[in-house]
Amino acid sequence: MAVAAIHTAGLSKDYGLGRGLFELDLQVAQQEVFGFLGPNGAGKSTTIRLLMGLIRPTGGSAHIFGLDCIRDYVAVKKKVGYVPGEMPQFGGLRGSEVVAYFGGMRGGADVRFVRMLAERFNLDLSRRYREYSSGNKQKLGIVLAFMHRPQLLILDEPTSGLDPLIQQEFYALLNEAREDGATVFLSSHILSEVERACDRVGIVRAGRLVRIADLEELHSIRFHHVEIEFAAGARIPTDAIKAAAGVEEVVVDDHRVACTVKGSFEPLLHAIRDAKVANLVSHEPSLEEIFLEYYRESRRALPS
């Protein structure tokens, strides 16, 4: 049986006052893309720092490809590519020099591969780091993480600051890395991102892993806020909307209807198919709203 790419047992980092990470038991298989989902301050970055051996656990253990993250931290880093939550300062260094600097620490950068990455992300390496926008700094972080084709990518909110087109390019790169045999551990606070990129998702809240879900389970958790504006004078199919599967919390205000939709949009679209719709807006709720909904559902499911 192949050794797990990531294995943690009772991994804890207690900062006091209830802050930190507690009793994390996690196993990520090789070639898996694992999402680590949670709101800000939930313990995602703490987990990643523990895996990277940057901070020492107050309890439990963490292993990467069977290597202890604390004891064997140098050997671990040979297998890992890392995007930090926030890129540091490199002042007057040019992008090309930052790549050469970190490439040098790994025995030299693959010049052709770096060029390919920079071209894909349209990252001008001749510019000074301090001239880079936050998006370009993030692109450079991605180049640094991918440039040595690591076996494991540990990515702390890697798409923050990237525009949608570059995000698409990043997801494509992630798929290619996986096809080449890499494992990915990706933290995010955006549900749609992990839904799109990951095979499984660990949901962390207040320092504790509350659930590990596959994609199907994830779909059942998520919902959308929908606002429909009907044309003036048009008939509003209120009853049909309320009766549609997955549609809840329907509120009618003049010729506007607000509701939430769980699962597929098909029943709602079917309900309004004959009405004259002037505008329809759907937006994803915050992760905290999803958690509240998730816990409400869990309580309902409990036997009284």
Place this chain on the structure above:
Amino acid sequence: MVAYLFALRQGRWGIAGFGAIAFLITLLNAAGFYQVAGHTTAEREAFARSIDVLAAQFSVIVPPPMRPDTAGGYVQFRAYGALAIAFAIWALASASAAARGDEERGIVQAVLAAGISRLAFVASRAGAFAIAATVAALAGSAGVLVGVASGGESISPAAALEAGLVLVALALCCYSLTLLIAQFTGARSATPVAAAVLLALFLVNSLSRTFDWLVAWRRLSPFHYFEQSSPLVPGEAIDVGATLVLLAIAVAASALAAIAFRYRDIGSPLFSLPTPSRPASYEVSRALAWRIPVVRELYEQRVGLLVWTVGLATLGAIFVVLTKAIVEPLLTIPGLARYFSAFVHGDVYPSFLGLIWLSFTQLLMAGFAVTRVARWSAQDSDGRLELILSSPVSRAGVVIERVVVLAVEALIIVSVSGVSVWTESHSQSIDLDRGRLVAAMLLLVPFTLVFGVIGALLASRVPRATVGLLGILVFASYLITQLGPIFKLPTWVQDGSAFKLFGQPLTTGVDQTGLVIMVVIVVAGLVASAMVMERRDIGA
């Protein structure tokens, strides 16, 4: 109000540090006066003559003293001359940080986004600095009063406050000028350009004492107006007109800076040339230096290293010239023998070079170590260390590489400086022992490393407080050597200073015990900091 409080909070360490410096400098000079000047009228007159002759040699840098036979006159000359430079540097650093540094860090954008107008922003920063400078200057005034009281004499508190007021006016003037200059420069060049302007204004005034053709120009210099007041000197008072000129310049420059700030883009100077467009490049730097540990760090810091090397080499040559010019007339005055007897041993010229140049070079090398340690602690706080440690390098390796880089840099700087001093002393017919000069230069490497490893240990333990703590250590260490003989401090206190461990290699050769102690400190500090680094949390 919130903007003022925020600005004050930003400058709290400056207030604490410069307040402590002002208090210590005035206190130690006032108290030290009674140790070196004697107690009888005849002794003090002889002392005053010696100081007059000594000061005449440095008139290029400092104004001549008035009534140095009195504590007030001595403190005005020794302490407030130095404090003027210190406060000008503080003003420079604070204003360039407020004008452009905080802009780079995004603080200015955040403040403006909170609904504070640009005019209010400039006013809050200038106002906060005025409060900070006033607090620090008051500490200096307190030092004068306590120091003079320790000698059983008294000085008018009003005079001490007036001395502080003039200092605040100078600091505000330098602050506002820097603020104004920073509106016309790039963010990175604000500090060096403003520093160059302030240095030029300082030199216009000080050199005008030697070169008559500069006399007409010195009215441009704030330092000229500062020197018009000598309130601590008996019979002298604050020059109200000159002080008002300083305050008027401060107000006018701040107002102009506020107007310029109003019309310029955040992140850009008021006027800028369009940069020509060029095609993007996706190539990695092929410089071999990036691949080699130690060399990569030296290569990255090459510009700073070059500045330090050239600066210290030039300074060394200047000190040799000054030594010749100073020592010759001093040797003709018998009264000075007692003043210098605490310091001078052996041959006169090497002794003076050791006293003036080497002790100053020691201070600069300690300062160099502080700048490098500041870089290490910045790497910790801005996340660069985290990214470095995501590469397959050991934590101990990072510490060792840092210290080795510091050693190599120190060796480069002192080697060039040594060559410069040797060449210039040869042309000045000063007979230096080549072996001792080489030994003195090489000894500066472990001396620098002592502060480097202490800094490495601090950076591994308390990265955010490292620079302040190391700065205090350097300052205290230097003060002990300078004032230990005057105040007759216990031997064990004086021996605890790294400056004392360095000894007087130009005159008495290498102090073997001092060298061994320094090497032991370096090795123990290196091992300890590597061990602490291995166990600590990074970026937490």
